[in-house]
Amino acid sequence: MSQKVLDALKATHGGAIDHTESQLGDEIAWVKRESLLAVATWLKNDPAMLFDAPVFATAIDRLDWRPVGVPLVQHWNETKPRFEMAWQLRSQKHRHRVRIKCALPEHDARCPSLSGLWPAFNWQERETFDMYGIHFDGHPDLRRIYLYEEFVGYPLRKDYPKEKRQPLVRRDDLPINPIKAADREHK
């Protein structure tokens, strides 16, 4: 649908684009982290692109990525970047959409913030920081948004157990369920 956006991206920023793909009608451009801000600024301001409307920003943790029916080379392993950041953009005038993605290694999970270009990403990047622990350089107000400050860890990472509990207030007055307590010890 918006293949021309990907073609234009490759033509003007060939060195900054890792590769592009189309999945089920969604156009995706993988952008190198160091040139992300330049590409994003161009996408927003170029009259033929004019991506003025932000849609969403989120991350994917590829730690458990072993898809069924897909060759082993595409599965995640330690040599590949663990996180990927995705920003979906929309153009109010041209009606096209594109998703820009950025691969982030596990031990250096940080990337430039796009909240300066699109204010809506301010909260969405805060949410991503809250849930995945990805740091956004240049974000004006990077703090947790859903969880409380004392929370340890990042709950949407694949290595965060679903059953783990972190109550803010300890309730010693409540009766202890021995099965649950043993379960917690085990974890």
Add this chain to the structure above:
Amino acid sequence: MAATRDITSLKQLVLGRKDVQDLTDEEAELPPDLMTINMGPSHPAMHGTVRIVLTVDGEKIVKGDVQPGYLHRCFEKESEHATYTQVFPYTDRLNYVSPMLNNVGWAMAVEKLMGLTTSIPRRAEYIRVIVGEISRITDHLTCIGASAMELGAFSVFLFFLKAREWLYELLEKVSGARLTHSYVRIGGVVKDLPEGFGDELSYNLDQIEKVIVEVEGLLNANKIFRDRMAGIGAISKEDAIATGCVGPIARSAGVDYDVRKDYPYSVYPELEFDVPVASTGDCLDRYLVRMEELKQSIRILRQCIQQIPGGAIMVDDPRVALPPKRDTYNTIESMIRHFKHIVDGIKVPAGEAYTFIEGGNGELGFYVAADGTGRPYKAYVRSPSFVHLSTAERLITGHFIADVVPIFGMINMIGGECDK
């Protein structure tokens, strides 16, 4: 005795035994310090639970730090551990005022991943549009009713909630549950509409139209209502786009964007309806746009009742459709298929997709990554309430504390959807 005390002594009392003429200009001013006030998390005018730390200069808001998260129920984490069908009850609890629309959004996201988008039976598509538009009406009725109540028009709240209850009862007949329907399934809907549904819906729509006329008479020319709404919380067209506003809020600011028209899905291209767009982007325009959308939804529903075809309500595809109950109990193959469906879930091929529909508050999207198993690898919901709430600070700054109430009412922040 207070009654006999003359005005001069009163002044002395108030001003610390100084006469007003004796004060310097600086002393006569109120203390200029800014004050911090907590509004919420539990506050009668905060829909759901949200906390705003207001910094006020007198009555004027200088800064408002909006803090959501009190209703966070780990939608995404829970979805990653549930089968695709088990996610439907979670989506019910996102926007709990229009659960059907969330159901439809999730079903369409999974169908896009499976390549089923074009093969859904037409009757199922029509049923989805019908229940979706009913949900849009309940969403708008709640939003307008609650906002009007907060501004003192309690009758409007009662009228609209009465109307909403008729529709909830109707949806209860359709799905079996008043609020958390879980009615839509991947590939269709769970069961057909009940006998006589069309007539009952037509009757209710006529009644609701009467209620809308009544409420318009109560509000549209009401001086108190207009004074509290007009010019309050305005947002420009450019700001509305850049901050990600969609739905009635963006349309009230002049952004002509409705997913049903701009990226048509389902059977909307076959239906005739208008998208109301206003210009000033203040609370009054948001109210007017929502009122007009109510009428347009009624118009869509009337056409659907006329046009709905007969036929299947579930796609004939063994990957997603459960076998008929008769076969499940009588043949081993169907029994196994049923078991695999329920326990392993629907197998969705690896890939990722973003699907969006026009929800009650605007573009409601699901960004799903599948890894070929029966459970989503990632399920992200692009909730309009969350994006709209992030503009709240911009909207309330410079207004009075009392204006937070109509601004918040018209943002229509739904706690479940915003906090996920």
